[in-house]
Amino acid sequence: METLGATVWLTGLSGSGKTTIAHKLLKVLRARGLKVEILDGDVVRTNLSKGLGFSKEDRDTNIRRIGFVADLLSRNGIVAITAAISPYRSVRGEVRENTERFIEVFVDAPLEVCESRDVKGMYAKARRGEIKGFTGIDDPYEVPAAAEVVCHTERETVDESVEKILAALQARGHIPSAYAADGERTVC
Numbered sequence: 001m002e003t004l005g006a007t008v009w010l011t012g013l014s015g016s017g018k019t020t021i022a023h024k025l026l027k028v029l030r031a032r033g034l035k036v037e038i039l040d041g042d043v044v045r046t047n048l049s050k051g052l053g054f055s056k057e058d059r060d061t062n063i064r065r066i067g068f069v070a071d072l073l074s075r076n077g078i079v080a081i082t083a084a085i086s087p088y089r090s091v092r093g094e095v096r097e098n099t100e101r102f103i104e105v106f107v108d109a110p111l112e113v114c115e116s117r118d119v120k121g122m123y124a125k126a127r128r129g130e131i132k133g134f135t136g137i138d139d140p141y142e143v144p145a146a147a148e149v150v151c152h153t154e155r156e157t158v159d160e161s162v163e164k165i166l167a168a169l170q171a172r173g174h175i176p177s178a179y180a181a182d183g184e185r186t187v188c
């Protein structure tokens, strides 16, 4: 079966689990023979969006660029997984309108949990005032109103979150069922 391609748009606070889920999802989809790419906010900011800052305008520009590339990939049979905070609802809505087979995944973990993980030590810096405009501390995160999938990473495993996303993609016919290829289920 020809894969149509899709965009899996992960959104959530820093440390909520976007990059972790993106990489596991990529592994599972590739094991099923699908073409997959990740557009990670942290990586994109070193190339495609190099030079952009964290003002609302620059954040929105970053998201529009990621959305533009994700749409190109989705239209060409690739599952594009994006992993950027994407804090603003209106630009997420814009990207949704302009992107083929878009599903929004709210990677939802309470701020306290993200802060206690502090994967990159950024929350500590933001609390000390060394970083200004940090999402969740002194910059807003607008919770998605109608995400197709919500992953509660403080109480779900990575595999459980990935399973939910796979189910949502399959239910919409964006990817073949795990049984379709060779009758065997891909274990994740």
Ligand SMILES: Nc1ncnc2c1ncn2[C@@H]1O[C@H](COP(=O)(O)OP(=O)(O)O)[C@@H](O)[C@H]1O
Pocket (backbone or CB within 6 Å): 012, 013, 014, 015, 016, 017, 018, 019, 020, 021, 083, 107, 117, 119, 152, 153, 154, 156, 157, 158, 161
């Ligand atoms: N269920 C889960 N899903 C994703 N990450 C989890 C989960 N439980 C714990 N974690 C941990 O939370 C951290 C999330 O970091 P990361 O994926 O870099 O977040 P983000 O990309 O959203 O900033 C990682 O250290 C990861 O191992």
Ligand SMILES: [Mg+2]
Pocket (backbone or CB within 6 Å): 018, 019, 020, 040, 042, 083
């Ligand atoms: Mg990340």
